[in-house]
Amino acid sequence: MIQMAVLGFGTVGSGVVELIDRNQDVIRKTVPEGIYVKYILDLRDFPGNPYEERVTHDYNKILEDGEISVVCETMGGKKPAYEFTKAALERGISVCTSNKELVAAHGPELLRIAAANNCSYLFEASVGGGIPLIRPINSCLTQENITAVFGILNGTTNYILTRMEKAGLGFADALREAQEKGYAERNPEADVEGHDPCRKIAILSSIICGKTVRYEDIPCEGISRITPADFGYARAMNMAIKLLGTSRRNADGSMSVRTAPFLVREDHPLHSVQDVFNGVFVHGNMVDDLMFYGRGAGKFPTASAVVSDVMECAKNLGRTIRFLWDEELMTLSDPAGESYRHFIRIDNAEAGKARELFGQTAEISCEGAPEGETAFVTPLMTEKEFTAAADSLDSIRQNVRLLHD
């Protein structure tokens, strides 16, 4: 029996415990000795809970048990998750985590400690919820020169955008609905301002380049400024608005990374990624485009990814699953040098001036468009050129980048 502990008995942690019970028969086909959750670490007690007797408040009990070979860290946050993870790895106990904040902040250091102690630090659940993504990149695509990774990395905002698009809701109403359904937290900032997908694209960027991309260095925009009017125009252009994390390797070896809302064409597979689903594109020099799609959040999908990592550890006891992810910082390109086309809404009074600045483009009209404004798409231009032109205009109501063809 593989003995393990779960740190944090919240949504994901309880999902891990329940999944291991419910799917024990399936699990034993691959790990014949079975997997058993011996401890659940939480500050709270859970009277009446069927797992109540496994709950402990004392992490040392887990570390000193001697039989625990894997720990699932589903606490979230950096403190005390960082110290707890380190303490386990230093004792040769593998750690499987859903904690993107910790992975983005300390991933390479924790991987190094794991390797030094013949155990593993695995983080499939930190990006894309239940989607097998990190392991396929790390073990199925090592023959590829991966030149880009981008996609919908946050289920909460994708749900909000889908509801705005399909039901015509405003941002505030769609957010409230997402909160009522438990998709958005009471303080939704990490999701709606893009910090969560920004951490995830930082992790993905790091594992495809082998160095560290710090999320603090990534330009990050959220979706709180997107309005129903924008969706009217998007529909007229056969596009959808999606919050994307994007990462591309440049010819000079640097990387361009960004988190922002983008207009996505109808015939792009990301267009039909709706509700809380995530979709992640990976581009390799030989395999071309791949997409991985599935539930980006939720109790059991996320728990599934955590348990997948636990099983990988169980099959590799005493060995380290390696990642190419150094602490050395990756060189990021100057975001001002990236080129995009922009969708623009501007007061009619400035439309002529805008046309001069951005060049001739066809006007976009749509049903129910706000009065007194003109909408169009700029030609491809660098962010620097765009900002210079936009700064000389006073009445830009909206601008959203278009995802490259």
Added chain:
Amino acid sequence: MIQMAVLGFGTVGSGVVELIDRNQDVIRKTVPEGIYVKYILDLRDFPGNPYEERVTHDYNKILEDGEISVVCETMGGKKPAYEFTKAALERGISVCTSNKELVAAHGPELLRIAAANNCSYLFEASVGGGIPLIRPINSCLTQENITAVFGILNGTTNYILTRMEKAGLGFADALREAQEKGYAERNPEADVEGHDPCRKIAILSSIICGKTVRYEDIPCEGISRITPADFGYARAMNMAIKLLGTSRRNADGSMSVRTAPFLVREDHPLHSVQDVFNGVFVHGNMVDDLMFYGRGAGKFPTASAVVSDVMECAKNLGRTIRFLWDEELMTLSDPAGESYRHFIRIDNAEAGKARELFGQTAEISCEGAPEGETAFVTPLMTEKEFTAAADSLDSIRQNVRLLHD
């Protein structure tokens, strides 16, 4: 240096050799000693080809070399691929293959021989071209009770259907175009009659249930009977027509497997899988829906999957990568008991009778519909009920199943 041989210097085989050269730097990050193609087995000579000197006509030279640890079987067909594969595995040489025909026919036997000789038989490239699919199912989803797998498994027919849909071509013209582009073979039967996706869904069904699903036992329909008129109606219903392989586990433990064209709703992610791309849905009891998307064929995408397997072998020399796939036959349900809704086109003269037989359904109209016919979608009914009703009608011009919601 990992020494290997490639059997068959055709499209995929030459892709493997070129990929290993072009991406050797990337490969060495995971397999530091590097991978070298020492032999290329082919009946032909390749004068002037940069790899000409590695070509041999004698398989025994490869088997008796003593340094070869991996063989890529990219010959296709059962003979002599079966004997060659067996001979390698019996000497402890791992085999990586793109040959779905051989995997579907002899997979479990070859896996057993590999396990007995501490080597591996890997077949990522046999389904879904370059898409990481077999390994994710086998190594990232072992905590899941996988209850269904279905999708677009053949790039050639998906290209033909896409051209019929987008350019209004008839089947024959779209097929000719696919042949001109090298996507379809001169004898296109295996693709257009569904035999190729049928073999692939047989492989996928087998690896999710652990027993053997024989492709000969799967009901199989192709796309040669699909016409531009069908796409007119499909568009009017906001659907696309896709050739799917589908597989579901039933509550009684049996499995329902089928290959046929299906109508797919616009908001289903398979709807936007176009051209030669493949998309495969996997449904697990905890993770819910997943989709894997990418190029289902082509020289380098397929070679990428083969080399991915080679690297897995290189990382696991002397060990067997295990699959749960027994030779015991899986029980398939009676296809007549499966329930679907059917899209029907019938002569106006029989429309009244059809309505009585199938129940009230709204008539579907579309621009450019052929004269004298009525089109509608039946309620959900078993295939047995459908066949009984259809058999008492003389003028059904078309019927296509709808993919379940």
